[in-house]
Amino acid sequence: MFNVGVNRVDPLALELDTAEQIAAIDRASLQAAGLDIPTKSGPAQLTSLQLQSDCRPVDGLWLARENARVIGHVALQLPWRDNTDTAHFRGTVHPAARRRGVGRALLEETLSLAGEAGRSKVYAGAYEGSDGIPALQALGFSNRGLGVNAVRRLDVHGAPPGLWDRLYDEAMARAADYELEHQVGPTPEDMVEGMVTLHEAINDAPLDDPDLEDDAWDADRVRSYDRAMAGRRQTVYRVMARHRASGDWAGLSMMCVDELSPTVAFQEDTSVVRGHRGHRLGLLMKADMLRWITWERPEVSAVDTWNATTNHHMIAVNEKLGATVVARHVSFRLQA
Ligand SMILES: CC(C)(COP(=O)(O)OP(=O)(O)OC[C@H]1O[C@@H](n2cnc3c(N)ncnc32)[C@H](O)[C@@H]1OP(=O)(O)O)[C@@H](O)C(=O)NCCC(=O)NCCS
Numbered sequence: 001m002f003n004v005g006v007n008r009v010d011p012l013a014l015e016l017d018t019a020e021q022i023a024a025i026d027r028a029s030l031q032a033a034g035l036d037i038p039t040k041s042g043p044a045q046l047t048s049l050q051l052q053s054d055c056r057p058v059d060g061l062w063l064a065r066e067n068a069r070v071i072g073h074v075a076l077q078l079p080w081r082d083n084t085d086t087a088h089f090r091g092t093v094h095p096a097a098r099r100r101g102v103g104r105a106l107l108e109e110t111l112s113l114a115g116e117a118g119r120s121k122v123y124a125g126a127y128e129g130s131d132g133i134p135a136l137q138a139l140g141f142s143n144r145g146l147g148v149n150a151v152r153r154l155d156v157h158g159a160p161p162g163l164w165d166r167l168y169d170e171a172m173a174r175a176a177d178y179e180l181e182h183q184v185g186p187t188p189e190d191m192v193e194g195m196v197t198l199h200e201a202i203n204d205a206p207l208d209d210p211d212l213e214d215d216a217w218d219a220d221r222v223r224s225y226d227r228a229m230a231g232r233r234q235t236v237y238r239v240m241a242r243h244r245a246s247g248d249w250a251g252l253s254m255m256c257v258d259e260l261s262p263t264v265a266f267q268e269d270t271s272v273v274r275g276h277r278g279h280r281l282g283l284l285m286k287a288d289m290l291r292w293i294t295w296e297r298p299e300v301s302a303v304d305t306w307n308a309t310t311n312h313h314m315i316a317v318n319e320k321l322g323a324t325v326v327a328r329h330v331s332f333r334l335q336a
Contacts, residue, residue, distance in 0.1 A: 019046035250276035267305035
């Protein structure tokens with residue numbers, strides 16, 4: 001580790017030039033693994049570390065530097081609304097600086113803070129085919145009892161013409177009791193409580209780790225999420241399904257467009273409230289979202305989505321829509 005220093009830095013004091021270096025490491029890492037996955041731009045990296053998804057910075061950020069150049073980074077997140085015994089980190093060492101103990105040095109700092117915060121479960125993840133898999137295993141992590149997420153991509157401009165219209169009509173034939181509404185950006189105040197119900201519905205999604213608690217949603221979390229996304233220059237598109245007769249909210253599908261690099265959009269949660277399942281609302285909302293985004297944001301050429309490989313219903317919907325697997329991401333937990 002000649003000339004390498006590891007320092008903790010305040011994410012709120014991070015400079016754009018440093019964030020650009022972090023972004024460049026992630027880009028080089030995916031390229032080295034032969035993965036065609038979009039990475040954050042420097043500004044997106046900066047605002048993500050500062051705002052995450054609830055307007056709070058990451059709980060710990062360490063940089064490894066060699067001769068003043070950043071060669072590795074790790075960010076630690078300590079959930080506080082739920083799962084308060086867990087810690088999650090993401091880190092990368094530049095491919096040219098690997099196998100020299102930098103990853104281990106970054107991990108030691110991370111584990112020390114996680115330990116001080118009383119977190120007994122420490123999670124990380126790595127893409128199949130990347131150095132992260134053997135490295136995490138060598139560092140004491142295991143995938144035992146945990147899952148794998150497949151990353152699927154929809155080629156928006158290359159989709160067969162009329163496919164999403166056809167699927168929309170097919171789903172609507174089963175969902176005549178429902179109507180769809182669109183929302184762009186932050187949730188209006190009179191809709192916040194309804195949005196809590198819709199976000200909570202994701203807690204039914206199959207989880208590979210039985211040790212994890214449900215996500216705790218309340219009005220403050222919805223507002224913070226929307227504020228964080230706006231601060232990160234992510235435009236949030238929401239398609240919501242409402243039961244016509246009762247007026248109850250029944251389903252939600254979300255997509256984020258990064259205004260700093262809008263070519264690849266991200267499909268976020270899609271969830272249907274339990275009592276409204278079985279009416280093709282998942283397919284309806286997603287087909288509607290794709291029709292909308294194609295029209296509204298012609299610069300979006302692809303949409304990426306993550307699914308647990310055990311989430312058969314959602315995978316079936318995504319494959320109908322034309323999504324194909326481009327990568328697999330394996331979850332790991334530090335063994336006691
Ligand atoms: C994971 C990562 C940060 C490790 O960085 P690194 O600087 O190469 O790690 P170290 O040199 O400290 O190696 C740590 C241990 O992993 C082992 N290791 C690292 N890469 C390995 C590989 N490709 N194959 C086999 N073992 C490997 C090392 O031998 C070492 O074990 P040892 O001390 O028992 O010999 C790096 O591979 C990376 O950036 N991967 C892509 C991002 C990622 O997947 N991150 C996962 C954590 S969020």
